Amino acid sequence: MRILFAVSDYPAHYFPMVPMAWALQSAGHEVRVVCSPEEAGSVSRAGLVPVPLLDGPDMLVRGRIFHYFAALGEGADRSLGMPLHPVTGRVLEKLSDFDWPRYKRENQQRNLTAIRRSLDDTVEFARQWRPDFVLHDLMSLEGVLAAQVLGRPALCHLWGPVGPAEDEPGATLVPQDHTESFARHGVGPMGPELVGRIIDPCPPSIAAPFTGERLPVRYVPYNGPGAAAAAGLGGRGRRPRICVIWGNSLAGLLGPRSFLVPRIAAALGGLDAEVLLACDPAALTDEERAVLPGNVRVLGYAPLGLLLPTCDAVVHHGGAGGGMTAAAVGVPQLALPFTVEQSVNARRMARSGAALALDGRTADEAAIRAAVESLLDAPGHRAAAAALSAEIADRPSPAELARELLAAAAV
Incomplete structure (x- = not known):
């Protein structure tokens, strides 16, 4: 056929x-x-x-036009600053x-x-x-x-x-x-x-x-090819491992303030855990890389199906790829959504008990750290994540x- x-x-x-x-x-x-x-x-x-x-x-141009018109509306949300120019992608x-x-x-x-x-x-x-x-x-x-x-x-x-x-x-x-x-x-x-x-x-x-x-x-995880070594599978110690998944498309749609990786890294600094940043290394400035806490490592993009089973918690922006992979492998997750679609994803994951959701536009370091600590320490999230994984496997x-x-x- x-x-x-x-x-x-x-x-x-x-x-x-x-x-x-x-x-x-x-x-x-x-x-x-x-x-x-x-x-x-x-x-x-x-x-x-x-x-x-x-x-x-x-698609990014179309999305930026949508958010440009949203910014024109009365009472528009300006928490991310001015919208991007739909064609050039620069902040207006x-x-x-x-x-x-x-x-x-x-x-x-x-x-x-x-x-x-x-x-x-x-x-x-x-x-x-x-x-x-x-x-x-x-x-x-x-x-x-x-x-x-x-x-x-x-x-x-x-x-x-x-x-x-x-x-x-x-x-x-x-x-x-x-x-x-x-x-x-x-x-x-x-x-x-x-x-x-x-x-x-x-x-x-x-x-x-x-x-x-x-x-x-x-759901069978796939987000492109890659080697096991690139997924950070080696050298895991006794500490819990937290993975932060963040792509470039969100900043290309909403602007640089939607790139929360530096804020997340700062929030998790000093935590007795290994933090892996699965993001584009070039998206971090030299200044941001210089102040990364000692327990935070820039991994770069990696096959999530290989990486996430080695993790104890996942932080992401509410995209379906990271959320569904975390759900499939049974890892509790924190979603920090910005768009309506991401918010719907986050709410539906959260209603299972396997996830927590905070508004990415307003979540501060204290709230992010508290949520991740809850994912690591509260057995209910781990149990719900395992149950959701079993549902998917069935x-x-x-x-x-x-x-x-x-x-x-x-x-």
Whole structure:
């Protein structure tokens, strides 16, 4: 059989789909991944075949435009300072320094043309390749459209506790079709109602609301290739180990004040624990590195599936990748979210008892330290984390779900 994956242009959105693609490919079936040219390399490094057809405005640019308009609103939150310029990514001195009418005039038609071309090219590829079914992530218009045009089954593979039926403002991630391509292809309109089946890695205790068909799958951690040595597996002493996971995309979206790693490191300084910073070393200034406490070590990026099982607590910004990996391996976690999606992730993890959540915009060093000490010392968090891990392990493996999908597609 042939299975088409369609993914949006952010690796963390499709990394959770990689084990399913491996399972289908290992069973002897053909897998193709429609992606942007920028993502073709990471798809190839996962051992999969990219089809680099997608184009359109950069996801960070779109996100910065969203937060720019949020800053224009009455009573806007200014705890992170001025928003970033949507194009350059630099902190604005004043809101008028970004000329939205000019940007729209110069870019809107080009962006719409690029999105329309991506949708049409994906449909054309699907018509020629004739997949038996389509798997797509939550923000992929192309996968939904191709499946609808060809009359093939489509499944939305979630990356964590946020789903297609959220009702909280700002949490709905299913994109709209601003190009009217669905209507041009005789499909439409695009909306959550076209996402009728999901592959869900979350057990009921942390799952998103959804009334359609939910296919459970075990979460298998993957956040890119890497060696065991790079994951800091050697030389662990008697002290507890705390891992701080922080990527660069948040600062690229919200600005430098959202990079909390120096504050977290200071909060955990002097604690009788080993603290590993799983972040880009270049994101720390020379001054910040010079004042890191003696129990804190900069590790850099690492395969989380190898690193987190060696840890006793995890601190992260509420992203699904770090949160789901910590949940899968049974490590208590502290989430410090900034965006609505991250806050939803954090709240659903916290309701299981396996996590604590603090607002990343307001959490100070004392609150961060107290929360981490609670994760290390309170047995309830460890027990809840172990229970959540057991729930995830009890779900069907990607290989088991792959057999079910293939059997259904063969009927």
